[in-house]
Structure formats: C-alpha cells, structure tokens
Amino acid sequence: MENKKLFNAMGSEVADGFTCKPKNFDANKPIMHLKTQLFICDDERCGKAHKDENIAATLREVLKELNLSKGKNRIKIVRTGCFGACRFRSVANIYENTKINGNINNNGIWLKNIHKYDKDKWKRLFISLKENRTIDDIDEFEQVPMSDPSFYK
Numbered sequence: 001m002e003n004k005k006l007f008n009a010m011g012s013e014v015a016d017g018f019t020c021k022p023k024n025f026d027a028n029k030p031i032m033h034l035k036t037q038l039f040i041c042d043d044e045r046c047g048k049a050h051k052d053e054n055i056a057a058t059l060r061e062v063l064k065e066l067n068l069s070k071g072k073n074r075i076k077i078v079r080t081g082c083f084g085a086c087r088f089r090s091v092a093n094i095y096e097n098t099k100i101n102g103n104i105n106n107n108g109i110w111l112k113n114i115h116k117y118d119k120d121k122w123k124r125l126f127i128s129l130k131e132n133r134t135i136d137d138i139d140e141f142e143q144v145p146m147s148d149p150s151f152y153k
C-alpha cells in the first residue's frame with residue numbers, strides 16, 4: 001500500500017515520518033512569511049511561572065482560532081532561553097517584520113508578567129498586534145522597563 005503524500009504549510013512535500021520537514025531540501029526557498037514574531041521565554045524561571053507546561057503550543061492554538069497562524073497577518077510563536085530579565089517573569093519579546101508589513105512602533109517591546117495572561121488577554125494582544133495598534137498606548141500590556149545607555153557611562 002502506498003503512503004499518502006503530505007504537504008507542509010509552505011507547499012513542500014513532507015519527508016516520511018515527519019509532519020513538516022520537506023522531502024527535498026531547497027536552500028533558496030524563502031521562509032514562511034510572518035508579520036509578528038513573539039519570543040516567549042521558556043527557560044527555568046519563566047517556565048516555572050506558567051501554569052501551562054506548553055504555553056507555546058497553547059498560544060499557537062489560540063492563533064489558529066483567530067486565523068492568525070498564516071496569511072499576511074501571521075503571528076509566530078517561538079520559545080527561547082533566558083533573556084536575563086527573570087525578575088519580570090514571565091517575559092516575551094515582540095519582533096515585527098518591518099521589512100514587509102510589521103509595525104515598527106511595536107518592534108522590540110518586552111512584555112512582562114505574561115504568565116498572568118488568560119486566554120482572553122492573549123486574544124486581545126494578538127488582535128492588537130494584527131491591527132497594528134501601538135502597544136505603548138495600551139495600559140493592560142505591561143512592559144519591562146529598558147534602561148538608557150547613558151546611565152552606564
């Protein structure tokens with residue numbers, strides 16, 4: 001019996017035994033478009049603060065519900081190691097794809113206490129990012145303060 005061919009989100013045929021690894025390597029194929037990327041700290045201290053052991057997977061499901069897991073407003077979730085900002089745990093960093101359609105005002109923002117977010121708050125954040133609302137203008141998304149380099153002269 002022949003195996004049914006699988007294709008990943010980029011339209012590439014998937015290698016046997018995998019869910020998204022392309023069967024044929026193409027070094028020149030672009031990566032999948034994203035408008036916003038959210039780096040979620042998943043290291044020891046931030047990871048322990050979350051009640052959800054797999055917060056990244058949960059958030060990817062929320063993005064699917066909102067239809068933001070693909071297309072021009074795609075938001076990608078990436079887990080990272082320690083940012084050195086543990087006292088503000090849990091923390092996440094927003095990266096906007098300003099080369100294409102990201103909002104430069106939201107690029108480089110650090111969110112704190114994200115372990116306290118419930119599903120509705122995550123949805124409000126994702127929708128705000130999709131709509132390119134400026135996060136600085138929204139009080140409910142507390143940010144990690146960033147020091148001025150002149151302080152260290």
Ligand code: FES
Nearest residue numbers: 041046082083086
């Ligand atoms: S463990 Fe998350 S910033 Fe250190």
